Amino acid sequence: MTASTALTRIATTADGGRLLRIALRVDAVASGGLGLVALAGAPLVSGVVGAPEGALRGVGGFLVVFAIALLALAARPTMPVPLVWAVVVFNLVWVAASAVVAVLVPLTVLGTVLAVVQALGVAVFADLEWLGLRRMTA
Numbered sequence: 001m002t003a004s005t006a007l008t009r010i011a012t013t014a015d016g017g018r019l020l021r022i023a024l025r026v027d028a029v030a031s032g033g034l035g036l037v038a039l040a041g042a043p044l045v046s047g048v049v050g051a052p053e054g055a056l057r058g059v060g061g062f063l064v065v066f067a068i069a070l071l072a073l074a075a076r077p078t079m080p081v082p083l084v085w086a087v088v089v090f091n092l093v094w095v096a097a098s099a100v101v102a103v104l105v106p107l108t109v110l111g112t113v114l115a116v117v118q119a120l121g122v123a124v125f126a127d128l129e130w131l132g133l134r135r136m137t138a
Contacts, residue, residue: 013135020084020132021074027091027125028070034118035063049111084133091126095119 038045038060042053049056073083098119102112 015135017136020136023128023132024070024074028067031063032067035060050108088129091122095123
């Protein structure tokens, strides 16, 4: 079996949305956790990463709301394909925006590393959610 055949088989194995639900829930936990840290720890984290407290609070609040939306989506009996695609696209936009922030915003070295590392994590979520969507609709 070639690598291409193996990947095709993995992507087209129907699982009734199981992988997608897991990916959405793990994404929600990670997003919510990061959001709570940004919200509650903004005064402490700000100096360490080089981002303004207000920006950290805004991003943190958004991530908490996003996490709740992901949990609600994962809990639906049937997950609407357009909403799942919106999550995948949003995560990809987040990755691109994080790269821009890492390059253009004067963060500390730790702040830049964290921006890149969380972007890589979000890229993994986007990939797993896309794969889960493929499996759900296979």
